[in-house]
Amino acid sequence: MTFKCKNCGGYMVFSPERQQMYCSFCDGVDCEQQTGDASLTTCASCGGELTIGQFVSASRCPYCGNYLIFDERVRDSFKPDEIIPFKLGKKQAVEAMEKEFKKRKFTPISFLSEKTLGDMVGRYVPFFLYDFRARGEYRGTGTKVRKWTEGNYDCKETSYYDIERVMDVDYDNVPADASEEMPDWKMDLVEPYQYEALESFDPRYLSGFFGEVYNNTAEAYADRARQKAEASANALLKDSLAGYVSLNPLSGSVSLADGQIDFALFPVWVYTYKWGGRDYLFYVNGQNGKVIGETPISKRKVLLYALTMGGIIYAIMLLIIFIMEVL
8 A cells, every 4th residue: 555645646654753644745744545555566656566575564666766565464464453653753863873973983984974874764673562470489588687886895686587479560561573684682772662652553654664564473582572571570579678688598480471462563763884895783763762783993083093193192292302402
């Protein structure tokens, strides 16, 4: 499917800045009308031949530049339950990266230049959201120590306690990305997302961006979500034992019961920067602007910096020698 402007017939996209559908041809907003199904093999606009990946749900025609949403990959079992729409546009994503990397002296000059920014795209990354009920149990002994001074004596009192904890915690929407192309650990770092922005899926939000369906079953990614919930529950159980000088555990465990699973799309700006024959990938949370990635180092800048500092040091030494001779 595509969305065309009712006023001028131009293609409409979702604008993160306006939080509306927007026509760049006539500046119309919220005047879209949905057109027919988009083919996986030919562009509905220009008829150009398309090569669409196995998991792609939204893309852009390489010939006419129009954005396409592939109906068969956003309906039935592939239809997301929820989506967090892009909050930041491309310009804001670039500003977030500039703020993050502006203090790095040796970043190549072409980094984030107009020429290279063509390789920045907005992508909706598939995530499964898992609900768990965690139960934590702990039994053991602990000690608390009280110290004080009476006259010439230092006193110490050690108290012994039997400790028992039973803790129930509900976890809602623990995320795990379902894209094999996106590195799991980087998607974990791009988090968190604010879930109050979750909305029921609407294909309009995909217009103007790239999108994916999940690459495998929900069970294939469940262990990553379980590990997150289990680590959190263990930390909470440990926090409940604070205040004891020593602990002697007799038994302890955290167990998880599975709950509901939802399929959602989260917004990520992806910037590919080519330098020295290598691709450097950067990820910007499309909701809050959090930036993940490491910039390359320009050897030319390092050399110029070293030469400049060496020149300054040499000039200072000459000045010192001159002053000493005058004195």
